[in-house]
Amino acid sequence: RPRSLSGVQATSDSLHLGNYIGALRQFVAQQDTHEAFFFIANLHAITVDHDPAELRERTLRTAAQFLAAGLDPERATVFVQSQVVAHTQASWVLECVASLGELRRMTQFKDKSARNERVSLGLLSYPVLQAADILLYHPDVVPVGEDQRQHLELTRNLAERFNARFGETFTVPEPHILKATAKIYDLQDPTAKMSKSSPTAAGRIDILDEPKAVAKKIKSAVTDAGTEIAYDPEGKPGVSNLLTIYAALTGSSVEALVSEYEGRMYGHLKVDLAEVVVESLRPVRERTQELLADTAELERILDRGAARAREIADTTVKDVYAAVGFL
Numbered sequence: 505r506p507r508s509l510s511g512v513q514a515t516s517d518s519l520h521l522g523n524y525i526g527a528l529r530q531f532v533a534q535q536d537t538h539e540a541f542f543f544i545a546n547l548h549a550i551t552v553d554h555d556p557a558e559l560r561e562r563t564l565r566t567a568a569q570f571l572a573a574g575l576d577p578e579r580a581t582v583f584v585q586s587q588v589v590a591h592t593q594a595s596w597v598l599e600c601v602a603s604l605g606e607l608r609r610m611t612q613f614k615d616k617s618a619r620n621e622r623v624s625l626g627l628l629s630y631p632v633l634q635a636a637d638i639l640l641y642h643p644d645v646v647p648v649g650e651d652q653r654q655h656l657e658l659t660r661n662l663a664e665r666f667n668a669r670f671g672e673t674f675t676v677p678e679p680h681i682l683k684a685t686a687k688i689y690d691l692q693d694p695t696a697k698m699s700k701s702s703p704t705a706a707g708r709i710d711i712l713d714e715p716k717a718v719a720k721k722i723k724s725a726v727t728d729a730g731t732e733i734a735y736d737p738e739g740k741p742g743v744s745n746l747l748t749i750y751a752a753l754t755g756s757s758v759e760a761l762v763s764e765y766e767g768r769m770y771g772h773l774k775v776d777l778a779e780v781v782v783e784s785l786r787p788v789r790e791r792t793q794e795l796l797a798d799t800a801e802l803e804r805i806l807d808r809g810a811a812r813a814r815e816i817a818d819t820t821v822k823d824v825y826a827a828v829g830f831l
């Protein structure tokens with residue numbers, strides 16, 4: 505089986521529809537076709553100001569949502585990043601392979617540093633830690649959304665550079681980005697990606713939102729000039745985003761939806777979509793709440809996941825340390 509690995513940051517109480525469609529659902533699909541590793545990135549979550557109690561809570565909540573969405577700890581290794589020390593160990597070595605210039609060019613660094621008053625060194629070096637997260641496990645594929653393409657490219661570059669300088673050590677991974685669902689847009693600003701860190705929640709549908717809130721957000725989604733329901737991401741980004749979400753959650757094609765809604769109004773589409781989203785998220789939300797009622801069991805699952813992850817990651821760190829000349 506090919507190996508797959510990916511992570512989600514513990515930066516919010518709830519994941520959003522973009523994380524669910526763009527990342528989580530791919531994880532769930534891959535646990536049957538791949539040897540799969542999925543982790544909760546809590547080291548990454550402290551690159552911007554954070555509250556310790558909140559981070560602890562969010563780490564467990566993110567893990568609960570992984571399982572609630574369908575990840576099975578028997579079939580996939582689910583773990584918390586900070587519990588596998590190798591990530592930090594490999595990251596240091598890769599920091600010495602990366603250059604300041606290439607990190608400054610990362611668009612996510614440019615965006616996030618512009619939004620934050622205090623810019624930590626970690627915010628800059630974060631993509632190197634991400635490269636370590638990935639390369640430690642020698643994955644063949646890394647399922648992510650479109651926004652991570654640049655970071656994946658950096659990971660590949662660092663792996664190649666390390667291998668060229670110190671000998672074949674890392675597998676150069678391929679990004680696995682599903683074109684149709686790789687970027688779900690904000691409902692209030694359909695030119696920006698739906699994001700945990702966006703300042704307002706109005707354009708973001710959270711997995712754990714109450715059905716009423718979901719319906720309200722979809723109803724007030726920004727639509728476009730004209731009345732025709734058509735798929736045209738350039739000219740009609742709002743409606744196209746709604747169609748993308750609809751298609752992703754029902755499995756029907758965008759074309760089929762467009763012909764189904766021919767001659768009908770935006771309002772009709774929104775009412776139906778609200779129903780689709782609410783019913784798709786309902787089991788995930790309910791299961792998350794159940795899992796969070798007993799966090800001891802959740803923590804046991806994460807302990808087992810970390811132990812399995814360490815077996816592989818520690819071996820890679822040994823190879824890396826030997827390659828660079830550490831005693």
Ligand code: ATP
Nearest residue numbers: 512513522526527648649686687688698699700701
């Ligand atoms: P933050 O704003 O804190 O960076 P985020 O919403 O980007 O949060 P991440 O934890 O950084 O979430 O990303 C987790 C995964 O979800 C990544 O694979 C990312 O590419 C994917 N993802 C994030 N936002 C979207 C989106 N709007 N559409 C599709 N995939 C997304």
Ligand code: MG
Nearest residue numbers: 513651699700
């Ligand atoms: Mg992100």
